[in-house]
Amino acid sequence: MKSYKSVPGFFNYEALYYHQVKDANNDDTFVEVGSLWGRSVIFMAQCCKDLQKNINIYSVDYWGYRDWE
Numbered sequence: 420m421k422s423y424k425s426v427p428g429f430f431n432y433e434a435l436y437y438h439q440v441k442d443a444n445n446d447d448t449f450v451e452v453g454s455l456w457g458r459s460v461i462f463m464a465q466c467c468k469d470l471q472k473n474i475n476i477y478s479v480d481y482w483g484y485r486d487w488e
Contacts, residue, residue, distance in 0.1 A: 440463060
C-alpha cells in the first residue's frame with residue numbers, strides 16, 4: 420500500500436489527527452472540509468485501521484467546481 424505521503428497536497432498535522440482518531444469512539448463521525456486530493460483523509464483512514472477504530476469519515480472539497488449551465 421502506498422503511503423499518504425505519496426499523495427500530492429499539504430498536510431502537517433499528523434500528531435493532531437492521530438490523537439483525534441485515538442480519542443474517538445467507534446461509530447463517531449469526522450468531517451473534513453477542504454481535502455484537495457485527500458492526503459490528510461488517507462492518513463486518518465490509516466490511523467483508523469491501525470488503531471482498529473470504526474469511524475465514519477466524510478471528506479468535502481469545493482476546489483475545481485464549475486457551473487456547467
